Structures are given as C-alpha cells and as structure tokens.
Amino acid sequence: xxxxxxxxxxxxxxxxxxxxxxxxxxxxxxxxxxxxxxxxxxxxxxxxxxxxxxxxxxxxxxxxxxxxxxxxxxxxxxxxxxxxxxxxxxxxxxxxxxxxxxxxxxxxxxxxxxxxxxxxxxxxxxxxxxxxxxxxxxxxxxxxxxxxxxxxxxxxxxxxxxxxxxxxxxxxxxxxxxxxxxxxxxxxxxxxxxxxxxxxxxxxxxxxxxxxxxxxxxxxxxxxxxxxxxxxxxxxxxxxxxxxxxxxxxxxxxxxxxxxxxxxxxxxxxxxxxxxxxxxxxxxxxxxxxxxxxxxxxxxxxxxxxxxxxxxxxxxxxxxxxxxxxxxxxxxxxxxxxxxxxxxxxxxxxxxxxxxxxxxxxxxxxxxxxxxxxxxxxxxxxxxxxxxxxxxxxxxxxxxxxxxxxxxxx
Numbered sequence: 199x200x201x202x203x204x205x206x207x208x209x210x211x212x213x214x215x216x217x218x219x220x221x222x223x224x225x226x227x228x229x230x231x232x233x234x235x236x237x238x239x240x241x242x243x244x245x246x247x248x249x250x251x252x253x254x255x256x257x258x259x260x261x262x263x264x265x266x267x268x269x270x271x272x273x274x275x276x277x278x279x280x281x282x283x284x285x286x287x288x289x290x291x292x293x294x295x296x297x298x299x300x301x302x303x304x305x306x307x308x309x310x311x312x313x314x315x316x317x318x319x320x321x322x323x324x325x326x327x328x329x330x331x332x333x334x335x336x337x338x339x340x341x342x343x344x345x346x347x348x349x350x351x352x353x354x355x356x357x358x359x360x361x362x363x364x365x366x367x368x369x370x371x372x373x374x375x376x377x378x379x380x381x382x383x384x385x386x387x388x389x390x391x392x393x394x395x396x397x398x399x400x401x402x403x404x405x406x407x408x409x410x411x412x413x414x415x416x417x418x419x420x421x422x423x424x425x426x427x428x429x430x431x432x433x434x435x436x437x438x439x440x441x442x443x444x445x446x447x448x449x450x451x452x453x454x455x456x457x458x459x460x461x462x463x464x465x466x467x468x469x470x471x472x473x474x475x476x477x478x479x480x481x482x483x484x485x486x487x488x489x490x491x492x493x494x495x496x497x498x499x500x501x502x503x504x505x506x507x508x509x510x511x512x513x514x515x516x517x518x519x520x521x522x523x524x525x526x527x528x529x530x531x532x533x534x535x536x537x538x539x540x541x542x543x544x545x546x547x548x549x550x551x552x553x554x555x556x557x558x559x560x561x562x563x564x565x566x567x568x569x570x571x572x573x574x575x576x577x578x579x580x581x582x583x584x585x586x587x588x589x590x591x592x593x594x595x596x597x598x599x600x601x602x603x604x605x606x607x608x
Contacts, residue, residue, distance in 0.1 A: 204335070204543055205401040213342040218395055222337070223350050225391045227357030232384030234361025236295070239369040239377030240312065243302075248309050256312045258562075260320030265558035267324035268551045273413035275328035275547025276405040280336065283329040285392055287322045288385045294318050295382035299375040307374055324551075331550035335538045336398035340606050343535035344489060348481040351531055355475050402543035417548035426600045427541055430490075431549055433595040434533060435556030437497065440588035441522060442561055443568035444504045445470060448581055449519070451569075455577050458512055466507075466519040473523025481531040490601045493532035494592045500525040501589035508581020539606050 210216060237257075244253035275283065298315050338346045369377050405413055421428045445467075453462045477496075486492030499521065506518030541549045564584075571580035595601050 204403065206399065207401050208397070208399045210338060210342075210399045213338060213345050216338070219337055219346065220349075222391065222396055223353045225388055226350065227353035229384045229388045230354050230357035231361030232381035234358045235365040235368055235377050236381040238362060238365030239374050240316065242366070242369050243307050243374045244309075244312050247307050247312065252309060256309065256316055259313055259316040260323065261558050261562075262320065263317050264320040264324045265555060267321055268328070268555050268558065269414045269417070269548070270410050271325040272328040272548035272551025273405075273410045273417065274325060275332055275550070276417075276544055277407065277413065278329075280329040280332050281392055281396060281398075284326060284333070285389050287326040288389045288392075291319065291322050292382045292385045292389070294322075295378040295385070299378040299382070302373065302375045302378075327554065328547040328551045331538075332402060332543070332546045333396075335543060335546065336400050336402060337396075338399070340539045343539050343606060344485055344531060345482050347531040347535045347538075348478050351478040351527065351534075352475050355471065355478065355527070359471055402546065405544050414548065417545055417552070420542070420545050420548075421552070424542070426598065427545075427549065429595055429598045429601060430537060430540060431553055433494070433591070434537060434553045436560075436591060437529075437533075437588075438557050439560055439564045440584040440591075441500060441504060441526065442557070443565045444507060444581060444584055445519075445522065447565055447568055448507065448572070448577075449515075451572050451577055452507060452515060452581075456512070462512065466516060469516055469519040470523035470526075473520040473525075474527035475523075477524040477527025477529075478531050480528060486532070488603060488605055489532040490536045490604050491596065493529040493536065494595050494601075496525040496529040496532075498589050498592045500529070501585040501587075501592070504585030504588065505582050508578040508585070535606060536601075536604065540604065 210219075213219070241253070241257050244256040247253070248256070294315060298311065301311055334343065334346055334350070365377065368380070372380075405416070408416075421431060449466050450463050453459065453466075503518040503521035503525065506521070507515045510518065537549075537553075538546070568580045568584060571583065
C-alpha cells in the first residue's frame with residue numbers, strides 16, 4: 199500500500215539538495231537548544247526559590263494546560279495556516295520570555311511568576327505543536343518523509359543535548375534572566391525564518407469552517423470511521439508509557455539499590471541519547487521497505503531493553519539503555535513519517551494532538567505505578583512488567599495487515 203501525495207504547489211528539490219529544509223532543521227535544533235537552556239534555568243531557579251515539592255509543581259505545571267487545550271490546538275491546526283499559528287505562538291513565547299527576563303532583573307524570582315511562566319508555555323505548546331506537526335508534510339515529498347524525520351530528530355536531539363550541557367553553566371553565570379533572553383533570541387530566529395524563507399510546497403486539505411468543539415467531535419468521529427488511522431493513533435498514543443517510567447524513574451532506582459552511584463545514572467542517560475541519535479540517523483542510510491512494520495518491531499526489541507535494565511548487572515543495564523535509545527530513534531523516525539503520510543491531511547493536526555494527549559494525561563499515572571510497584575515488590579518487577587507490556591502492545595499494530603504492508607516508497 200503506497201501513499202498518495204497532496205496537491206503540489208511548487209516542485210521541491212531532492213532532499214539531499216534541499217537547502218531551505220536543511221536550514222529549517224538547523225534553526226529548529228537551535229530553538230530546541232534554547233528550550234533546554236530555559237527548562238534547566240526554570241527548574242534550577244524554582245529549586246532555589248521554594249521547597250522541592252512546590253518546585254516540582256512549577257516544573258510540571260505546563261503539562262496540565264497543555265493536556266486541556268491540546269485538542270483545541272489540533273482542531274485549529276486543521277483549519278488555519280500552520281505558518282501563521284507557528285509565528286503567532288512563537289511571538290507570544292518571545293513576549294513571555296522577555297517579560298520574565300525583565301521581571302527578574304527588577305525583582306527576586308517569585309513562585310507566582312515562575313508558575314505563570316510554566317503555565318503560559320504549556321498553553322503555547324498546546325497550540326503550536328499540532329500545527330508544527332503538519333509542516334513536514336507541506337515541505338517534502340512522501341517518499342522523503344523518513345529522511346526528513348531522521349535528520350530533523352537527530353538535529354533536535356543534538357540541540358537538546360547541547361542546550362542541556364550548557365544550560366547549567368549559563369544559569370549559574372547569567373541567571374534566569376540570561377537564560378530567558380537567549381531562548382527568546384532563538385524563538386525570534388525561528389519566527390524570522392518561517393516568515394521569510396519557509397514556504398509550503400504541498401497544499402494540505404483543510405477542515406470545514408466550524409466551531410472548534412465541533413471540529414474536535416469530527417476528529418473523534420474520523421477515528422471511528424478510519425480503521426487504519428485508529429490503529430495507528432492508538433498504537434502511537436501509548437508508546438512512551440512503558441519506556442518513560444523505566445528511564446525517568448527506574449534507572450535511578452536501580453542505580454540506588456545496586457550502589458552504582460549517580461555517575462552511572464548519567465552514563466546510562468548518555469547511552470540512551472547516543473543510541474537515539476544513531477538510531478535516527480541510521481534511517482537515512484538504511485530504511486526498511488515497510489516502514490511501519492520496521493518501527494513497531496523495533497519497539498518489540500525496546501521492550502526487551504527495558505527488561506534488561508531491570509534484571510542484569512551494570513554492563514547489561516548499560517546495553518539495555520543503548521538498545522532503548524537505538525530503537526527509540528529508529529522507530530520514532532519511521533513511525534512519525536508513516537503517521538504524517540498516512541493520516542488524512544484534513545485531520546493531521548487533530549490526530550497529532552490526540553497522540554500527544556495520551557502521554558500528557560497517562561504518563562503521571564504510569565510514573566506513579568512504576569514507583570509503587572518498585573516499592574512493594576522487587577525493583578526488577580516493574581521493569582519486566584512494563585517491558586513485557588510494551589512487547590505485547592506491539593502485537594496490536596503488527597496484526598494490522600494494512601500497516602504491515604504499507605510503504606512510503608513510490
């Protein structure tokens with residue numbers, strides 16, 4: 199099963215020579231580095247300002263409005279121009295960051311200001327991300343989506359890693375004001391690039407002019423009526439619920455119980471990041487004929503990597519972390535390309551928001567459940583259960599004949 203192209207507006211060059219798209223990827227990676235710097239500065243300032251419990255609330259505050267508003271952002275993405283929405287909400291982010299920078303120069307950081315900043319960023323994310331999820335489909339051919347996703351995700355991961363590496367030093371020397379100012383600059387560069395250089399090559403179908411609530415209702419009706427889309431959305435919605443707790447909480451728990459020390463946690467996290475970058479870029483070099491099948495089988499292997507972290511010695515846990523990163527990078531490229539190519543473009547924003555909603559709503563429960571299991575049983579038990587659950591979950595999409603035989607090649 200091959201995928202048809204949307205209506206072509208302009209002839210795109212070969213991806214290897216598409217310098218506009220390459221520049222967009224570089225600008226996006228720079229923005230991701232700025233985001234990482236801001237996130238570390240916000241967390242560090244919160245810890246210095248208030249108690250650990252309230253600091254945790256501040257850092258997590260953005261997820262609540264994002265979960266509430268995400269479906270509205272998806273409905274808006276399917277009826278409005280993606281570039282306009284991306285420019286608008288990046289401009290709001292710049293204004294917010296400038297306000298925070300000026301405020302903390304004149305006043306000590308307060309819990310209220312930090313909390314409102316985190317919430318406002320969550321609101322901007324809820325409207326920005328669904329529209330941003332459609333932009334790749336407007337820039338490159340269907341056959342180039344895996345290569346685009348591979349390079350974009352590799353650059354994004356490297357940008358985030360680079361921002362994280364310098365974020366701690368920057369907040370120590372320049373404070374929250376300096377970190378916010380730098381992130382505002384990166385968002386300004388994104389706005390300028392989108393406004394001046396980024397032009398769609400393919401026209402996406404638009405949803406009817408209707409109320410946002412009715413648009414959301416029609417999005418869920420589309421899930422009911424499109425079995426392949428429904429299978430893909432359900433499968434993608436739960437992908438991080440197994441690996442997120444294992445890497446977010448589990449690695450630290452295992453290192454603490456085994457006496458491996460904090461340095462082991464850092465090493466394991468670095469191996470995940472290295473594996474993810476290699477897994478993503480490998481798609482540009484080696485790409486399976488049936489992208490969805492390859493991506494879901496990679497996640498079966500990821501389930502085994504989760505189990506390995508929980509039951510093996512330190513060297514086996516390190517291998518498990520590398521396998522998790524490698525399969526995450528490989529699968530996310532293939533599945534995001536399949537998603538962008540498969541979904542009816544009139545519903546792409548809404549389907550993107552629904553897949554993100556699963557993580558935002560259920561991840562806190564998954565994290566709490568992992569920790570509760572580890573506290574009442576042996577530490578290895580949640581690793582085995584969560585890793586095994588991921589492997590079993592992949593039977594659902596792998597049994598779908600259309601997904602198994604789907605290919606993005608012309």
